[in-house]
Amino acid sequence: NPSFKIAIIPGDGIGKEVIPEGLRVLDAAAKRFDIRLEYKHIAWASCDYYAQTGKMMPDDWKQQLQGCDAIYFGAVGWPATVPDHVSLWGSLLKFRREFDQYVNLRPVRLFEGVPCPLANRKPGDIDFYVVRENTEGEYTAIGGIMYEGTERELVLQQSAFSRRGTDRILKYAFELAQSRTRRRLTVATKSNGIAISMPWWDSRADNMAKSYPDVAVDKQHIDILAARFVLQPDRFDVVVASNLFGDILSDLGPACTGTMGLAPSANLNPERIFPSLFEPVHGSAPDIYGKNIANPIAMIWSGALMLDFLGQRAAHDAILDAIKQVLADGPRTPDLGGNARTADIGIAIAAAV
Amino acid sequence: NPSFKIAIIPGDGIGKEVIPEGLRVLDAAAKRFDIRLEYKHIAWASCDYYAQTGKMMPDDWKQQLQGCDAIYFGAVGWPATVPDHVSLWGSLLKFRREFDQYVNLRPVRLFEGVPCPLANRKPGDIDFYVVRENTEGEYTAIGGIMYEGTERELVLQQSAFSRRGTDRILKYAFELAQSRTRRRLTVATKSNGIAISMPWWDSRADNMAKSYPDVAVDKQHIDILAARFVLQPDRFDVVVASNLFGDILSDLGPACTGTMGLAPSANLNPERIFPSLFEPVHGSAPDIYGKNIANPIAMIWSGALMLDFLGQRAAHDAILDAIKQVLADGPRTPDLGGNARTADIGIAIAAAV
Numbered sequence: 001n002p003s004f005k006i007a008i009i010p011g012d013g014i015g016k017e018v019i020p021e022g023l024r025v026l027d028a029a030a031k032r033f034d035i036r037l038e039y040k041h042i043a044w045a046s047c048d049y050y051a052q053t054g055k056m057m058p059d060d061w062k063q064q065l066q067g068c069d070a071i072y073f074g075a076v077g078w079p080a081t082v083p084d085h086v087s088l089w090g091s092l093l094k095f096r097r098e099f100d101q102y103v104n105l106r107p108v109r110l111f112e113g114v115p116c117p118l119a120n121r122k123p124g125d126i127d128f129y130v131v132r133e134n135t136e137g138e139y140t141a142i143g144g145i146m147y148e149g150t151e152r153e154l155v156l157q158q159s160a161f162s163r164r165g166t167d168r169i170l171k172y173a174f175e176l177a178q179s180r181t182r183r184r185l186t187v188a189t190k191s192n193g194i195a196i197s198m199p200w201w202d203s204r205a206d207n208m209a210k211s212y213p214d215v216a217v218d219k220q221h222i223d224i225l226a227a228r229f230v231l232q233p234d235r236f237d238v239v240v241a242s243n244l245f246g247d248i249l250s251d252l253g254p255a256c257t258g259t260m261g262l263a264p265s266a267n268l269n270p271e272r273i274f275p276s277l278f279e280p281v282h283g284s285a286p287d288i289y290g291k292n293i294a295n296p297i298a299m300i301w302s303g304a305l306m307l308d309f310l311g312q313r314a315a316h317d318a319i320l321d322a323i324k325q326v327l328a329d330g331p332r333t334p335d336l337g338g339n340a341r342t343a344d345i346g347i348a349i350a351a352a353v
Numbered sequence: 354n355p356s357f358k359i360a361i362i363p364g365d366g367i368g369k370e371v372i373p374e375g376l377r378v379l380d381a382a383a384k385r386f387d388i389r390l391e392y393k394h395i396a397w398a399s400c401d402y403y404a405q406t407g408k409m410m411p412d413d414w415k416q417q418l419q420g421c422d423a424i425y426f427g428a429v430g431w432p433a434t435v436p437d438h439v440s441l442w443g444s445l446l447k448f449r450r451e452f453d454q455y456v457n458l459r460p461v462r463l464f465e466g467v468p469c470p471l472a473n474r475k476p477g478d479i480d481f482y483v484v485r486e487n488t489e490g491e492y493t494a495i496g497g498i499m500y501e502g503t504e505r506e507l508v509l510q511q512s513a514f515s516r517r518g519t520d521r522i523l524k525y526a527f528e529l530a531q532s533r534t535r536r537r538l539t540v541a542t543k544s545n546g547i548a549i550s551m552p553w554w555d556s557r558a559d560n561m562a563k564s565y566p567d568v569a570v571d572k573q574h575i576d577i578l579a580a581r582f583v584l585q586p587d588r589f590d591v592v593v594a595s596n597l598f599g600d601i602l603s604d605l606g607p608a609c610t611g612t613m614g615l616a617p618s619a620n621l622n623p624e625r626i627f628p629s630l631f632e633p634v635h636g637s638a639p640d641i642y643g644k645n646i647a648n649p650i651a652m653i654w655s656g657a658l659m660l661d662f663l664g665q666r667a668a669h670d671a672i673l674d675a676i677k678q679v680l681a682d683g684p685r686t687p688d689l690g691g692n693a694r695t696a697d698i699g700i701a702i703a704a705a706v
């Protein structure tokens with residue numbers, strides 16, 4: 001039987017409320033599909049841990065996680081006690097970079113039972129993936145301030161793109177597109193404005209396209225691409241983007257389907273040299289923590305992505321079908337207009353699995 | 354009587370079709386409000402001119418325009434003969450930079466008679482401005498490629514923000530917010546990811562806010578901000594953003610109101626040391642050029658913004674009311690489901706003025 005070791009990191013706020021429901025559904029899927037899941041429960045990478053120790057993670061965090069196949073991650077952040085840049089750069093962003101999770105994968109899908117902010121869109125119309133580069137590009141702390149504190153102040157900020165980093169994310173996206181029915185890939189760019197990195201990014205995409213003649217490729221500038229997420233979301237299949245553009249598009253996509261609170265995300269090290277990390281897109285939501293009304297579907301869907309990544313496609317599909325069924329028929333938490341509690345959703349989805 | 358000298362640059366494609374309608378409406382407003390408009394018609398800054406001369410503009414373009422109060426600009430670009438980066442960097446982007454048009458102002462508004470891609474939004478619900486920095490920031494050609502053409506290739510791209518450039522766009526936005534009823538300003542940022550320039554940008558916004566205690570300020574990361582354009586567009590009043598973020602938001606905003614084809618844009622040098630430039634957001638649209646079906650409303654609305662900038666608020670309001678009336682009652686060009694021709698719209702709006 002397939003067997004996997006999973007690190008469980010609830011983190012902060014509603015992360016602690018949705019993780020148990022995620023595990024409930026994982027257990028149901030494991031039972032049905034005969035998969036052995038061994039959990040390693042971890043209390044650090046949380047602001048509570050920070051309050052006790054002055055840091056987000058112990059020094060040997062890498063060693064503690066190194067044997068795991070994946071990290072199942074709730075949410076980090078408690079701005080009342082720890083500033084976000086400390087909690088996030090001290091945990092989530094460290095995982096992404098030090099475990100070389102260079103693919104950030106986010107599905108965008110319109111479901112029955114989820115109110116859509118776009119007019120005249122039906123379930124099934126929208127079904128695509130945003131593939132975001134997750135380790136380099138525009139997210140850097142390289143640069144500086146000249147004439148600091150004076151009228152002449154000048155701030156320089158560097159972006160850095162490597163061929164290795166760019167080619168591997170493009171390759172991942174081309175292969176994902178190739179595996180799908182429509183085989184369409186949209187490449188986000190801004191080569192008409194950002195004059196060094198983006199024309200080069202375009203040329204890497206053109207080069208990679210030669211190896212995938214069966215994928216229809218389309219480069220679009222980020223301004224018009226963002227507009228088309230609203231105007232023609234049904235036209236997308238796989239969208240690949242740099243770190244910053246992917247960050248924007250992978251919030252905008254779920255916004256267009258009304259699934260910001262339901263959206264999962266996978267931070268992948270496809271070579272499996274390091275553990276990959278699966279997390280809901282929503283954060284720790286201090287405003288609703290403690291009421292047990294958080295919707296656990298993003299956490300549960302993230303678990304499905306984890307099983308898919310671990311080769312358990314049938315288990316992934318079963319969880320996704322169960323999610324669809326509960327979204328359509330209820331129960332529903334307050335964010336979707338019902339009055340179910342967090343555990344009710346987990347129980348219903350586990351039962352459907 | 355107020356008197357202004359306006360340079361008229363039709364440019365390419367439908368730019369040449371919508372300019373006459375823009376002038377028709379400007380003339381009607383000038384007549385009604387007793388404004389003297391002197392036009393200087395210019396055939397360069399077009400791909401036709403490029404075909405004849407090998408450049409987009411004559412060497413003395415600055416001198417030729419220097420006496421003008423404003424530039425009324427159709428659209429540039431004819432990719433079949435001149436690549437976009439040549440035609441745009443050789444004209445539009447040169448104007449923005451060399452005439453120090455550091456404010457790019459774009460209104461976002463939902464009108465009766467314009468189908469809205471968002472569900473359940475009514476005319477009047479959405480009414481805000483995007484204020485975009487237009488001369489620096491992420492749009493640079495500074496940087497380079499190391500180990501070019503090898504596996505180790507590394508691309509560095511610089512962004513550059515000056516205190517002068519940042520403070521003046523923030524000041525413009527704060528003053529615009531202060532002049533409006535709701536007095537709300539949203540500042541686009543990404544200080545949790547782009548670690549040098551964006552925290553500094555935030556600090557400039559905080560500093561500027563001290564001088565405008567009556568403006569409610571709100572900093573939002575670009576990812577969630579883009580999502581909120583779709584989810585809560587009624588909450589925005591004035592949004593200020595860097596060059597890149599403003600580029601994205603000022604396409605996304607009009608996409609959300611279904612007005613991408615109707616949206617105007619003002620490139621302002623508020624001190625009036627140089628002429629400001631007023632242009633539709635849509636491009637030269639080679640696919641529909643020659644059919645006389647282009648909708649001239651973006652061009653006409655741009656003319657209204659021009660009169661407003663020149664101090665003729667009443668004339669601006671009259672044109673905008675006339676636009677609203679024609680959008681609600683017709684005639685309509687094919688993009689809005691009618692079969693009127695370009696001139697029909699100009700004639701109807703001019704009559705309503």
Ligand SMILES: CC(C)[C@H](C(=O)O)[C@@H](O)C(=O)O
Binds near residue numbers: 193
């Ligand atoms: C054509 C392009 C360089 C330009 C920009 O990005 O500024 C356009 O998108 C705009 O917004 O006017």
Ligand SMILES: CC(C)[C@H](C(=O)O)[C@@H](O)C(=O)O
Binds near residue numbers: 088247545546576
């Ligand atoms: C919290 C922030 C740094 C992060 C990012 O920009 O990567 C978040 O927006 C995300 O998308 O996971």
